Every structure is written in C-alpha cells, then in structure tokens.
Amino acid sequence: MTEYAVVVCGRCGFARLVVAGTGKSRCTHCGYTIDISRAIKHFTGSAREAREVVFRLNASGISNSGKKTGSKRRDVRSFLSKHSVFTIEEFAAYFETSNQEAERRIESLLDQGNVLRKDKDHFEVVR
Numbered sequence: 001m002t003e004y005a006v007v008v009c010g011r012c013g014f015a016r017l018v019v020a021g022t023g024k025s026r027c028t029h030c031g032y033t034i035d036i037s038r039a040i041k042h043f044t045g046s047a048r049e050a051r052e053v054v055f056r057l058n059a060s061g062i063s064n065s066g067k068k069t070g071s072k073r074r075d076v077r078s079f080l081s082k083h084s085v086f087t088i089e090e091f092a093a094y095f096e097t098s099n100q101e102a103e104r105r106i107e108s109l110l111d112q113g114n115v116l117r118k119d120k121d122h123f124e125v126v127r
Helices: 047-060 074-084 088-095 099-112
Strands: 002-010 015-019 022-026 034-036 041-046 085-087 115-117 121-127
Touching: 002 115, 015 047, 015 088, 041 047, 074 088, 074 099, 085 088, 099 115, 099 121
Parallel strands: none
Antiparallel strands: 002 015, 002 041, 022 034, 085 121, 115 121
C-alpha cells in the first residue's frame, strides 16, 4: 500500500499531499519546488487521512491557503512581515495552535533559511 505524507511549502506555506519517499514535488499553489526528503512531514499514512490533514492545515490558517481565521489573515508571510523577533509562544498564539506545532513550523522556517535562531527562546526573521 502506498504511504502518503503531508508537507507544507517553504515559500507560501500551502499544505499538500505527496507520496512519501518522493524526491521533490512542485507546490500546486505557488510553483515552488519542495524537497520532500528535507520537508517536515505533518502526517504520514493513508491518502484519505492525509487529505483530511491537508484540509485542516489549509483551513486553520497555519498555511498560506488564502483562507482567513476570523477577521485576521493567518499566513506565515504575514506573520513574518509583522514580527522581526518572536518566540514560539507568540507564533503559536498568532496561529492559534499548540507550542509543539508552532515549534515544528519554526524548525521548517529555520531549515529554509527564512528565520534565524537568535538565542534559546527567540527567533529573528531574515530580511
């Protein structure tokens, strides 16, 4: 049985479904090439379950799907443009998610070179 994974685009933050173990995939939202082997997998398992995770991530505002949570657009680019230095707690509060999920997303931003670790508890946006 084929195993699927959910990854988030490093450029636009859009979540998508990919076949686990695939080398690279192009983001269907912005066209960015995602290195699947380096990307954080938010889920691995069946296609049906993975589709549900993609929908939840994109609908929750964690990703840059163009959807809104309340009256405030909650996408990564918007957050980074407003916060030059931030903590995991601030990131989690903005996206209304757990600190653990926020930490996973920040690690992805670190891997992509969008954010630098300023010290143990603070992160700085690369401009």
